[in-house]
Amino acid sequence: AQSVTQPDIHITVSEGASLELRCNYSYGATPYLFWYVQSPGQGLQLLLKYFSGDTLVQGIKGFEAEFKRSQSSFNLRKPSVHWSDAAEYFCAVEKTGRRALTFGSGTRLQVQP
Amino acid sequence: NAGVTQTPKFQVLKTGQSMTLQCAQDMNHEYMSWYRQDPGMGLRLIHYSVGAGITDQGEVPNGYNVSRSTTEDFPLRLLSAAPSQTSVYFCASWRGEGTEAFFGQGTRLTVV
Numbered sequence: 001a002q003s004v005t006q007p008d009i010h011i012t013v014s015e016g017a018s019l020e021l022r023c024n025y026s027y028g029a030t031p032y033l034f035w036y037v038q039s040p041g042q043g044l045q046l047l048l049k050y051f052s053g054d055t056l057v058q059g060i061k062g063f064e065a066e067f068k069r070s071q072s073s074f075n076l077r078k079p080s081v082h083w084s085d086a087a088e089y090f091c092a093v094e095k096t097g098r099r100a101l102t103f104g105s106g107t108r109l110q111v112q113p
Numbered sequence: 114n115a116g117v118t119q120t121p122k123f124q125v126l127k128t129g130q131s132m133t134l135q136c137a138q139d140m141n142h143e144y145m146s147w148y149r150q151d152p153g154m155g156l157r158l159i160h161y162s163v164g165a166g167i168t169d170q171g172e173v174p175n176g177y178n179v180s181r182s183t184t185e186d187f188p189l190r191l192l193s194a195a196p197s198q199t200s201v202y203f204c205a206s207w208r209g210e211g212t213e214a215f216f217g218q219g220t221r222l223t224v225v
Contacts, residue, residue: 004155006155009153032210032211034214036214041219042218042219043117043203043216043217043218043219044156044203044205044214044216045216046213046214049211049213051211090155090156094210094211096210097210099144099161099163099210100144100146100158100161100171101146101156101158101205101214102158103148103155103156103157104155105153105154105155106153106155
């Protein structure tokens with residue numbers, strides 16, 4: 001079955017530390033890839049997206065993600081985490097022609113002072 | 114620019130009652146979707162639409178109906194609410210394939 005996997009349910013990092021959130025997908029061809037962030041009680045906001053070309057994409061709020069075709073992965077990174085980054089992060093894919101997003105189960109990020 | 118507006122924000126229903134969750138967007142987006150969010154399960158697609166008059170089922174469509182009579186509106190109807198439909202519901206719209214999806218603030222529904 002086609003799916004999106006975020007293996008880490010909950011991650012805690014110290015403020016200023018680096019962050020990597022993992023995402024793997026299982027589709028026959030490379031889909032459109034997205035990372036969204038959800039602050040408590042809010043809707044989702046797009047951080048970044050990948051369609052083709054350069055495998056390292058830059059997003060808002062200092063986030064970046066790297067697409068690795070051989071590993072079917074699209075991991076999200078940030079060099080130095082801020083307390084305001086505490087939120088839930090969702091990886092999503094849109095299969096070409098599917099016209100809807102499929103989401104992973106999310107990773108909740110907690111930031112310690 | 115309001116973006117995607119969902120009403121109501123909160124709702125409590127009794128088992129067997131019906132209701133409609135409203136979703137409106139003012140960005141002239143062709144694509145719209147409804148998702149439900151449950152703890153540990155991410156967002157699951159209920160129904161989606163690629164334009165007025167065109168709808169299709171997602172992963173979890175049972176118990177829900179939709180219609181799309183205008184580009185702007187995409188209401189979600191619960192015909193006979195069940196406790197299993199207790200969830201947070203999100204509506205999203207986007208311009209086309211591979212573009213950014215814009216989400217409403219969500220409707221928290223409790224069925225007792």
